Amino acid sequence: MLLVRIAETSAALAATPSRNVKRDLIAGVLSEATAEDIEIVISYLSGRLRQRRTGVGWRSLLDLPVAAAEATLTVAEADRAFELIADLSGAGSTRARVSAVVELFGRATDSEQMLLRGLVFEELRQGALDSLVQEGLALATDVPVAAVRRAAMLLGSTAAAGVVLRRGGVDALTAVGLTLGVPVLPMLAASAPDTGAAVDKSGLPVAVDFKLDGIRVQVHRDGDVVSIYTRSLEEITDRLPEVVSAVRSLAEPQLVLDGEVLAFRVDGRPEAFQVIASRTASQVDVAAQAARTPLSVFFFDLLRAGDRDLLDAPLAQRIEVMAEVLPPSMIVPRVLAEDEATVGSVFADAVSRGYEGVVIKNVTAGYAAGRRDAGWVKIKPRHTFDLVVTAAEWGHGRRTGLLSNLHLAARDPGTGELIMLGKTFKGLTDELLRWQTDRFLELETRRTAGTVHVRPQLVVEIACDGIQRSSRYPGGIALRFARVLRYRDDKSPSEADTIDQVRLLANTP
DNA sequence: GTTGCTTATACTC
DNA sequence: TTCTGACGCATTCGG
DNA sequence: CCGAATGCGTCAGAAGAGTATAAGCAAC
Numbered sequence: 001m002l003l004v005r006i007a008e009t010s011a012a013l014a015a016t017p018s019r020n021v022k023r024d025l026i027a028g029v030l031s032e033a034t035a036e037d038i039e040i041v042i043s044y045l046s047g048r049l050r051q052r053r054t055g056v057g058w059r060s061l062l063d064l065p066v067a068a069a070e071a072t073l074t075v076a077e078a079d080r081a082f083e084l085i086a087d088l089s090g091a092g093s094t095r096a097r098v099s100a101v102v103e104l105f106g107r108a109t110d111s112e113q114m115l116l117r118g119l120v121f122e123e124l125r126q127g128a129l130d131s132l133v134q135e136g137l138a139l140a141t142d143v144p145v146a147a148v149r150r151a152a153m154l155l156g157s158t159a160a161a162g163v164v165l166r167r168g169g170v171d172a173l174t175a176v177g178l179t180l181g182v183p184v185l186p187m188l189a190a191s192a193p194d195t196g197a198a199v200d201k202s203g204l205p206v207a208v209d210f211k212l213d214g215i216r217v218q219v220h221r222d223g224d225v226v227s228i229y230t231r232s233l234e235e236i237t238d239r240l241p242e243v244v245s246a247v248r249s250l251a252e253p254q255l256v257l258d259g260e261v262l263a264f265r266v267d268g269r270p271e272a273f274q275v276i277a278s279r280t281a282s283q284v285d286v287a288a289q290a291a292r293t294p295l296s297v298f299f300f301d302l303l304r305a306g307d308r309d310l311l312d313a314p315l316a317q318r319i320e321v322m323a324e325v326l327p328p329s330m331i332v333p334r335v336l337a338e339d340e341a342t343v344g345s346v347f348a349d350a351v352s353r354g355y356e357g358v359v360i361k362n363v364t365a366g367y368a369a370g371r372r373d374a375g376w377v378k379i380k381p382r383h384t385f386d387l388v389v390t391a392a393e394w395g396h397g398r399r400t401g402l403l404s405n406l407h408l409a410a411r412d413p414g415t416g417e418l419i420m421l422g423k424t425f426k427g428l429t430d431e432l433l434r435w436q437t438d439r440f441l442e443l444e445t446r447r448t449a450g451t452v453h454v455r456p457q458l459v460v461e462i463a464c465d466g467i468q469r470s471s472r473y474p475g476g477i478a479l480r481f482a483r484v485l486r487y488r489d490d491k492s493p494s495e496a497d498t499i500d501q502v503r504l505l506a507n508t509p
Numbered sequence: 510g511t512t513g514c515t516t517a518t519a520c521t522c
Numbered sequence: 523t524t525c526t527g528a529c530g531c532a533t534t535c536g537g
Numbered sequence: 538c539c540g541a542a543t544g545c546g547t548c549a550g551a552a553g554a555g556t557a558t559a560a561g562c563a564a565c
Binding site: 017018019020191398424425426427428429430463465480481482483484 | 523524525526527528529530
């Protein structure tokens with residue numbers, strides 16, 4: 001298939017708001033794709049390259065060659081080019097990568113260059129990603145969407161499901177099962193502001209799991225072979241030797257487990273997220289790091305034990321089997337709750353012991369991978385501060401022409417200076433965006449690239465999940481997941497919160 | 510040639 | 523990771 | 538009884554914080 005077919009479809013997708021029209025457009029392209037092309041075509045339609053990392057970023061795409069006049073590139077040729085580019089390494093590879101990129105883009109027309117750019121950045125902005133492609137695939141092949149979704153979850157991608165479907169038809173698609181060593185898309189949790197809202201979503205009874213602020217891991221074991229995958233299904237087995245040996249020590253030889261790795265401080269409270277993230281991201285000198293910061297693994301789900309496939313079993317049953325095959329020390333702290341009051345007390349207990357909150361899980365629900373429905377609902381405490389806006393950045397995409405990203409600062413009670421703690425663009429309605437754009441332009445003092453600096457006059461109430469150590473910001477701390485709640489018209493900057501008040505969050509025992 | 514700093518990329522939440 | 527807004531579908535409301 | 542209004546689930550897209558690593562480059 002010619003790449004221009006995808007490029008034109010992508011443009012058409014972007015041009016229509018209707019999900020049904022998008023689905024039909026996708027189905028049209030997929031019905032034309034050959035068995036050889038189908039994986040690439042599905043990948044591209046859902047806005048992704050097949051290659052996980054190519055080493056090509058915005059810098060490499062700064063100056064692109066003049067576009068080709070005629071559309072000759074095929075999807076297979078584009079894929080092969082990215083395959084070669086991804087393989088480059090060592091001295092001189094940066095230059096080689098640039099010239100390979102230039103060559104590829106030089107063969108692409110204008111619309112194809114736009115498509116390739118979108119694929120590289122995963123910012124196609126055509127209003128269709130995986131789920132709509134799944135609907136299109138189902139329509140094109142006359143297969144129920146649910147069957148496509150299920151195979152995609154079990155195989156880790158829609159593209160993989162499409163290959164099976166094209167090669168072996170519906171029968172092959174429905175025959176796809178959980179396979180040891182093939183990671184499944186992880187189940188995701190919805191969120192709720194408090195226990196009442198959470199229980200409304202999940203129903204009762206529920207398992208109330210402590211929410212561990214670490215790194216999600218999916219662990220497969222087939223005898224001596226243990227594989228560990230991240231949330232995005234990247235394999236990180238070699239980075240977590242203690243998890244490998246912990247799982248190898250279990251009696252059950254065949255397992256698929258879902259859990260979180262965590263580290264502890266000497267006082268027994270969980271380490272900061274950054275410490276665990278650093279461990280999980282490190283590939284060099286793993287043994288020394290493991291000695292310095294040992295990780296613990298806590299599993300909260302079990303999808304396979306021996307020949308028992310538990311994917312569709314209710315959580316209550318999966319919990320029972322977990323108790324059979326795992327020692328209590330490897331199971332997430334968890335309480336079964338019949339009522340909201342119990343959920344509330346477990347939440348309070350988890351937070352007071354330094355955990356991130358809780359995730360409540362309906363005990364009748366199966367493992368619905370890749371979906372963010374009401375089966376799991378997370379609850380986290382919400383901290384709020386009144387901070388001063390010192391600048392705002394011009395938005396992109398649907399926020400073009402609007403001042404969007406706010407620079408937030410707290411007062412230094414000693415000097416009276418404002419100390420920047422981070423930025424946020426979240427929580428702003430369209431109306432608020434328009435209002436603040438006008439207001440900031442009135443308060444403008446100077447302008448730097450993409451940023452309008454303003455007189456520190458406006459106070460916003462900001463919610464965040466917590467604070468973290470920062471080497472970037474002058475106060476040594478930064479806000480985690482900051483979002484705007486409202487402007488405090490009733491407060492002047494002198495009444496905003498101080499950096500000391502913000503720091504108190506870090507020092508909770 | 511080695512060392513140390515900077516930049517780009519890719520990943521976690 | 524969080525949040526807002528738009529779409530599509532099902533259910534309820536009103537003349 | 539039928540079209541309009543409303544509610545809800547699902548999806549897309551706006552962009553934050555940190556950390557590690559490889560390659561490039563300047564200084565010794």
